[in-house]
Structures are given as C-alpha cells and as structure tokens.
Amino acid sequence: MAGSAMLSEAPHQGSGRGLRGATDTAMNVVAAMGAGLAGPLTHVLGFGGLNAAASFLALPMPFFGLRVFRAH
Numbered sequence: 001m002a003g004s005a006m007l008s009e010a011p012h013q014g015s016g017r018g019l020r021g022a023t024d025t026a027m028n029v030v031a032a033m034g035a036g037l038a039g040p041l042t043h044v045l046g047f048g049g050l051n052a053a054a055s056f057l058a059l060p061m062p063f064f065g066l067r068v069f070r071a072h
Contacts, residue, residue: 038050
C-alpha cells in the first residue's frame with residue numbers, strides 16, 4: 001500500500017489515475033498467481049518446502065535494500 005500511495009503522488013495529475021489502475025492490476029495479477037501456485041507447491045513440497053521457497057525469495061531483499069540505502 002505504501003508504494004501505491006507514493007506512486008499516486010509522483011506523476012502529474014492527468015496520468016496518475018491510469019497509472020495507479022495499471023499498477024493495481026499488476027499487483028492483483030501477481031497476488032493471484034502466487035495464490036494459485038501456493039496450493040500445488042504445498043501439495044508437492046509440504047509446508048517446509050513452501051517455507052524454504054518463500055525464504056529463497058525473501059532473504060535477498062534486505063541485502064538489496066541495504067545496497068539501495070547506501071547508494072543514496
């Protein structure tokens with residue numbers, strides 16, 4: 001939600017509504033894909049495997065955030 005709020009303030013007023021709609025659509029599509037994949041992944045890998053997959057995706061984020069923070 002915070003990224004969407006920042007995005008709504010960034011562009012000029014004329015293009016803001018369409019841009020917000022496009023980003024909201026993209027976020028909803030990605031969330032739906034993740035929800036659709038979670039069931040089969042849980043069935044195949046179990047909860048431990050699903051947690052490992054989520055960790056694989058989430059663990060690099062603090063390092064990328066630190067890198068961006070240091071760049072500014």
